[in-house]
Amino acid sequence: xxxxxxxxxxxxxxxxxxxxxxxPDELAAIPADLAVLGVRCVAGLATHEHYDHVLWHPDLGxxxxxxxxxxxxxLSQDRDVLLAPLAEFLTPDLIAIxxxxxxxxxxxxxxxGPAARVVVHDAxxxxxxxxxxxxxxxxxxxxxxxDVELPMPAQDDVTLETYLTGLERLVGTVSAxxxxxxxxxxxxxxxxxxxxxDRRYLADLLAGRASDDxxxxxxxxxxxxxxxxxxxxxxx
Ligand SMILES: [Zn+2]
Numbered sequence: 001x002x003x004x005x006x007x008x009x010x011x012x013x014x015x016x017x018x019x020x021x022x023x024p025d026e027l028a029a030i031p032a033d034l035a036v037l038g039v040r041c042v043a044g045l046a047t048h049e050h051y052d053h054v055l056w057h058p059d060l061g062x063x064x065x066x067x068x069x070x071x072x073x074x075l076s077q078d079r080d081v082l083l084a085p086l087a088e089f090l091t092p093d094l095i096a097i098x099x100x101x102x103x104x105x106x107x108x109x110x111x112x113g114p115a116a117r118v119v120v121h122d123a124x125x126x127x128x129x130x131x132x133x134x135x136x137x138x139x140x141x142x143x144x145x146x147d148v149e150l151p152m153p154a155q156d157d158v159t160l161e162t163y164l165t166g167l168e169r170l171v172g173t174v175s176a177x178x179x180x181x182x183x184x185x186x187x188x189x190x191x192x193x194x195x196x197x198d199r200r201y202l203a204d205l206l207a208g209r210a211s212d213d214x215x216x217x218x219x220x221x222x223x224x225x226x227x228x229x230x231x232x233x234x235x236x
Contacts, residue, residue, distance in 0.1 A: 003019050003021065003022075003052060003053060003142075003143065003183035003184055004019075004021065004183060004184070005017060005018065005019055005020045005021050005026075005030055006018040006019060006140055006181055006183075007030070007033075007034070008111075008113060008116075008133070008138075008140075009037075009039060009113070010042065010111050010112040010113035011112070011113055012112050013038070013039055013040065014039060014040060014041075014042035014043075014111070014112055014113075015034050015037075015039040015040065015041050015042065016041075016042065016043045016044070016045055016109070016111055016113075017030060017034075017041050017043075017044050017045070017060060018044070018045040018046075018047065018131070018140055019045070019046060019047055019052075019053040019142065019183055020044070020055045020056060020057065020060070021052075021055070022051070022052040022055055022086075022089060022090070023089070024089070024090060024091070024094065027055060027056075027057040027094070028057055028059065030057060030060065031057055031059035031060050031061075032059075034060075040061070041060040041061050041063055042063055042111065042112075043063050043064050043065065043066065043109075043110075043111060044056060044060065044063060044064070044065030044066065044101075045065070045066050045067065045109065045131065045140075046065065046066070046067040046071065046099075046101055047067075047128060047129050047130070047131075047140065047141075047142030047143070047183065048067075048068075048071060048124065048125040048127070048128040048129065048142055048143065049067075049071045049074050049075055049082055049099075049125055049126070049127070050082075050125055050143070051082060051083050051084075051085050051086050051098070051099075053142070053143075053183070054067075054075065054083070054098050054099040054101065055086075055090075055094065055098050056094075056097045056098060056100070057094070058093070058097065064102055065100060065101050065102065066101060066102060066103070066104045066109065066110075067101040067102075067103065067104065067127075067129065068103065068104060068118065068120045068127040068128070068129045069103035069104070069127070070120065070126055070127025071101065071125075071126075071127045071128075071129070072101050072102060072103045073103075073127075074126060074127065075099045075101060079099060082099070083095065083098055083099055086098060104118055104129075107120075109131060113133065114133055114134065114135050114136075115133070115134050115135070116131055116132065116133045116134070117131070117132045117134060117173075118130070118131055118132075119131075119132065119169065119170060119173050121165070121166035121167075121169040121170060122154070122162050122165070122166050123144060123151075123153065123154075123162060123163040123164075123165070123166025123167055123169075123170075124142070124143045124144055124151075124152055124153065124154060124163070124166070125143070125154050126154065128142055128143070128144070128166070129142065130142060130144065130170055130173060132173050132176065132177060134176070136178060136179075137176060137177050137178035137179065138177065138178070138179045138181065139173060139174060139176075139177035139179065139180045139181065139191060140181050141170075141180055141181065141182045141183065142182075142183050143182075143183050143184065144166075144167070144170065144182065144198075145170075145174065145180060145182050145191070145194040145195060145198060146182040146183070146184045146185040146194070147182070147185040147186055147188065147194065147197075147215075148184055148185035148186075148215065148218065148220075149182075149184045149185060149215070149220075149221065149224075150201065150213070150215050150216070150221045150224050150225055150228065151163055151167070151198050151201065151202060151228065152224055153228070153231060157231065158231060158234055159231050159234045159235040160202055160205070160206065160228070160231045160232055160235045161235055163202070164202060167195070167198060167199065167202070170195070171195060174191045174192055174194070174195045175191070175192055175195075177191040178191070179191070180194055182194070197213065200213070201213040201215075202228075202232075205228055205229060205231075205232035206232050206235060206236060208232075208236070
């Protein structure tokens with residue numbers, strides 16, 4: 001299943017669309033939903049370079065779409081490779097506008113809403129960003145800190161080190177948040193509980209202990225858990 005899109009309203013009629021879904025019907029539904037809400041899309045944001053997070057729909061308009069400088073650079077170098085999986089799902093017009101991103105210049109989101117700070121880390125994908133709207137304390141986490149998906153290191157990460165470093169880089173931001181919105185799973189008003197769950201799972205794997213993390217029993221996570229066990233063995 002693709003990520004759930006997140007929409008931030010700036011309070012003055014504008015909407016920032018984050019990680020639009022990858023099913024063409026879902027993509028088309030976002031501008032329709034915004035119209036029902038009486039807001040217009042003023043910007044886009046991609047949390048990371050994965051193909052299912054960099055899509056767009058023509059009806060959202062030709063507005064600036066942001067990501068981290070590292071994500072923008074990687075997409076411009078390796079666009080064909082990174083977006084290759086889209087050929088199976090999307091029509092050429094939607095593929096043509098996917099991944100057309102510009103770098104966030106100064107670590108914050110330029111929008112009319114409250115101050116929104118970006119934190120960049122390399123867990124899950126290189127130069128993955130998290131966005132913290134400082135007041136009221138809403139953290140958009142992308143493909144991190146999910147209640148349904150286990151920690152998922154980048155495919156070419158053979159150990160857990162990069163993931164652990166990225167996770168720890170987010171601790172201060174997560175503890176400052178009142179609400180956490182993951183790209184997969186459900187939002188929570190207890191953001192640090194998600195951090196603690198991921199830390200516990202990874203610590204168990206690194207210690208060679210069996211983890212009682214309930215996400216392991218989801219068949220969707222079976223291959224990922226096996227891969228993480230292998231990564232843990234190489235990390236120790
Ligand atoms: Zn991803």
